[in-house]
Amino acid sequence: MSALETLILTPKPSGIARAAETLSAGGLIALPTETVYGLGADARNDHAVARIFQAKGRPHFNPLIVHVASAQVAQRYVEWSDTAQQLSDAFWPGALTLVLPLRADAGLSPLVTADLPTLAIRVPAHPIAQALLETFDGPVAAPSANPSGKISPTTAQHVIDGLSGRIEGILDGGPCPVGVESTIVGLSGVPMLLRPGGVATEDIEAVLGAPLALRDKADPLTAPGQMLSHYAPGARVRLNATEVAEDEVLLGFGPVPCTLNLSETEDLVEAAANLFHHLHALDAMDPAGIAVSPIPMKGLGVAINDRLARAAAPRDA
Numbered sequence: 001m002s003a004l005e006t007l008i009l010t011p012k013p014s015g016i017a018r019a020a021e022t023l024s025a026g027g028l029i030a031l032p033t034e035t036v037y038g039l040g041a042d043a044r045n046d047h048a049v050a051r052i053f054q055a056k057g058r059p060h061f062n063p064l065i066v067h068v069a070s071a072q073v074a075q076r077y078v079e080w081s082d083t084a085q086q087l088s089d090a091f092w093p094g095a096l097t098l099v100l101p102l103r104a105d106a107g108l109s110p111l112v113t114a115d116l117p118t119l120a121i122r123v124p125a126h127p128i129a130q131a132l133l134e135t136f137d138g139p140v141a142a143p144s145a146n147p148s149g150k151i152s153p154t155t156a157q158h159v160i161d162g163l164s165g166r167i168e169g170i171l172d173g174g175p176c177p178v179g180v181e182s183t184i185v186g187l188s189g190v191p192m193l194l195r196p197g198g199v200a201t202e203d204i205e206a207v208l209g210a211p212l213a214l215r216d217k218a219d220p221l222t223a224p225g226q227m228l229s230h231y232a233p234g235a236r237v238r239l240n241a242t243e244v245a246e247d248e249v250l251l252g253f254g255p256v257p258c259t260l261n262l263s264e265t266e267d268l269v270e271a272a273a274n275l276f277h278h279l280h281a282l283d284a285m286d287p288a289g290i291a292v293s294p295i296p297m298k299g300l301g302v303a304i305n306d307r308l309a310r311a312a313a314p315r316d317a
Helices: 013-024 046-056 082-091 127-136 156-163 201-208 268-284 301-312
Strands: 007-009 029-031 038-042 065-067 096-101 118-122 169-171 183-186 192-195 236-238 248-252 289-292
Touching (some): 007 013, 038 065, 082 096, 183 201
Parallel strands (some): 007 169, 236 289
Antiparallel strands (some): 183 192
16 A cells, blocks of 8 residues: 555644544544544444554454444444443543443444454543544544554654554644543443553442452453553563663653653652653663553552553563
8 A cells, every 4th residue: 555645634623624524535534532642434434444454553353442422422332231321421521431232233344343242432531532523423443543562642743653654644632631541341241341541440440339340361352452462662661670771761650760750749640641652752762671660550550550561561472
C-alpha cells in the first residue's frame, strides 16, 4: 500500500466535520480521548476495520473497543444489564470499558470482536471525541493509535511518529489528561476485571458493593490490552529499580534523582498522565535500558504497574 498523506486536523467544527466525513468514507482518523489517542474507523465497515489492523500491524485475534456517544447508543450493540446501567451511571462518560454480550442485530464487523460473542464498548469523556462521535453518528472502533505493541500515544506527535503515511488524518486535541487506557470490566458473567486502567478498581468495587473477579492470565484473550508483551519501547525495561546501570536511564517516581520523573510528589494521577509521554521521551534517547522506580500498587498505580509489566515482558510473549 502506498503512503497516504496524513492530515493534521484542528478540533474546530470544520476539522471535526472533515474527520467524520473521512470515517464515513472508510478512512482512518486518530482522535484524542481522555485516556490515549485512538485510531478510529467505522465499526460497521469490514474494510475500514481491517485497515486498523493493517496500519497498526495488530494481530487479528486481538479484539477492539468500540466508542459511542452515550449509554443509550451503546444499548444498540450490546445486551444491557442492571450492572451495566449501574456502572455506566457512575463512570460514563469516562475511562471505563464494559464487555457485554453482542446483540444479534448489532451490525458490526466481526473483525471488531475477533469473532467473540462479546463486545468491548465505552463512552469517552473527551469533548473532541464526543463531538466527533455525535457528528459521525455511528460506532467507532478505536484501539490506541500506535504500531501494535509499542508505547501508547498521548499526543498527536506520538501518532505522527508511529502512523504517519498509514492513516488519513489526526485530530489534534493536545495531551491526553488521563494518560493510560481505560479500565475494562467483563459483564458477561460475574463482574471481572479484564484490564486495570484509568478508573481505579477500588472505585468500581465501591459502586458494585463487591470485589471484582480476576482474570486468569492463561485464559484466551477476551478484551483488548491483554497480550503479555505490550506498550513496549525499543529499549529493555527493568522494574522496581533502586539503582541504575551505566547504560540505563531512570524513569523515577517520588523524590529520586532520575532522567525523567513520573511524579516527584508521588501523585499517581500525575504519574499516569506522564507515563507514556515519558517512555516515548526516554526511548528517543536510545538507551540500552530504561530502569523504573517502584510504583505503589494502589489506585491508578495498579494500571501503571500493569502497563510497565507488559512493557518489560519478553518481546515474544
